[in-house]
Amino acid sequence: MKFTVAIDGPAASGKGTIARAIAEKFGFAHLDTGLLYRAVGRRTMDQGRGVVDEGVAILVAKELRPEDLKRPDLRGSLASKAASRVAAIPEVREALLKFQRDFAAQEGGAVLDGRDIGTVICPKAEVKLFVTATEETRAQRRHAELTAKGEKRTLEMVLFDLKARDARDAGRDTAPLAAAEDALLLDTTEMSIEEATAAAFAAVQEKLRD
Numbered sequence: 001m002k003f004t005v006a007i008d009g010p011a012a013s014g015k016g017t018i019a020r021a022i023a024e025k026f027g028f029a030h031l032d033t034g035l036l037y038r039a040v041g042r043r044t045m046d047q048g049r050g051v052v053d054e055g056v057a058i059l060v061a062k063e064l065r066p067e068d069l070k071r072p073d074l075r076g077s078l079a080s081k082a083a084s085r086v087a088a089i090p091e092v093r094e095a096l097l098k099f100q101r102d103f104a105a106q107e108g109g110a111v112l113d114g115r116d117i118g119t120v121i122c123p124k125a126e127v128k129l130f131v132t133a134t135e136e137t138r139a140q141r142r143h144a145e146l147t148a149k150g151e152k153r154t155l156e157m158v159l160f161d162l163k164a165r166d167a168r169d170a171g172r173d174t175a176p177l178a179a180a181e182d183a184l185l186l187d188t189t190e191m192s193i194e195e196a197t198a199a200a201f202a203a204v205q206e207k208l209r210d
């Protein structure tokens with residue numbers, strides 16, 4: 001059986017949590033596509049001694065290795081920034097396209113979360129969700145996450161970075177962050193994790209019954 005769930009949304013909207021919950025409940029494989037861009041961004045920075053060079057990023061994306069995704073420093077704020085820089089380079093996105101499409105088409109079902117899954121990577125996905133929340137709520141979630149990891153950043157700094165990243169992701173020319181026309185909108189601002197996952201499960205169940 002082939003069945004694809006495409007989940008898009010801005011940073012810290014809850015899309016990753018929802019994607020993992022769907023994968024576990026329905027036995028689907030899960031790909032956090034943000035991790036691909038984080039890994040490319042981080043290696044590009046290493047090779048450019050802290051600078052994101054376009055040519056280096058393209059080479060890194062073409063030669064991305066599975067072990068690059070296992071680095072422990074991919075969730076930090078440096079990797080977030082580097083990711084959204086390299087993600088604006090069309091050749092980087094092109095280099096990562098086939099891997100994502102092959103992953104989505106695997107037998108047994110797949111759920112992918114990112115920014116352009118429902119619009120570019122899997123426009124024919126059986127289920128499309130666009131998960132969002134207010135900037136303040138997302139910044140609070142991200143701040144709690146970073147604090148738990150030992151990063152000392154104020155809520156204001158996190159909110160500033162998050163707004164800058166959203167603006168870069170939504171404003172780029174290639175595959176900008178956007179909701180697909182046929183995506184179900186899920187605003188998690190006032191929702192518990194249980195409520196948000198229940199709404200997502202219902203959308204998947206309905207399509208599986210069709």
Ligand code: C5P
Pocket residue numbers: 011012033034035037038080083084085087113114115116117165169
């Ligand atoms: O989802 P996450 O915050 O880990 O993504 C990190 C960055 O990778 C995003 O800010 C975005 O620039 C980029 N990204 C993307 N397309 C995707 C997934 C992530 O451009 N499908």
